[in-house]
Amino acid sequence: MTIQLHCFGESGNAYKAALALELSGLDWEPVFVDFFNGATRTPEYRSDINEMGEAPVMIDGAVRLSQSGVIQMYVTERSGKFGGATPADAREVMRWVFWDNHKLSSQAGMTRFLMNFLPEDKRPAPVIQFMQGRLQAAYAVLDSHLARRDWMVGDSLTNADISCCGYLYYPEPFGFARGDWPHIDAWLTRISAQPGWKHPYDLMPGNPSDRA
Secondary structure, eight states: OOEEEEEOTTOHHHHHHHHHHHHHTOOEEEEEOOGGGTGGGSHHHHHHTOTTOOSOEEEETTEEEESHHHHHHHHHHHHOOSSOSSHHHHHHHHHHHHHIIIIIHHHHHHHHHHHHTSOGGGOOHHHHHHHHHHHHHHHHHHHHHHTTOSSSSTTSOOHHHHHHTTTTTOOSOSSOOGGGOHHHHHHHHHHHTSTTOOOHHHHSSOOGGGGO
């Protein structure tokens, strides 16, 4: 049975799940969620897809999961990939996934939304400035960690890499420039060189140009 991922291209969190599925070799397909027209806020979505009113959501037969980190764990269970080579590595992978969810992706996702997907007259400049300061601190942590290694954990791609890169390939401005962070830049190049890698707008349906 083909795994379905309810997702949309603009979502970095959906990209983490989609990229894990794509690189794992599991059979999957994207199902477009029309987020910007309110799909996740409808009673039908909350009752039939995800009570949290969020995307991504993965459905594999009787298994229904939300939250990108949990979906990544499931991909590891099904494929045996990306979980870390040892129990110590697996714990370290989860440590970085949790860090990303709290310190990097949550900040990047909000800042990118405020700067690009709100009407210009509703973009809160002080909030954006504050969030970009927090992001600079997160980029510094990530860049320093990658100065000593090719991958976040161990010697190959794991869910830590897939999680932490989730928002960093997007072209919309949110305070991240690859050239400012050479170790992050080299790491993103390594990830995009993996067989089967795709840009989020090529991997999932949904693109700002669709609403232009």
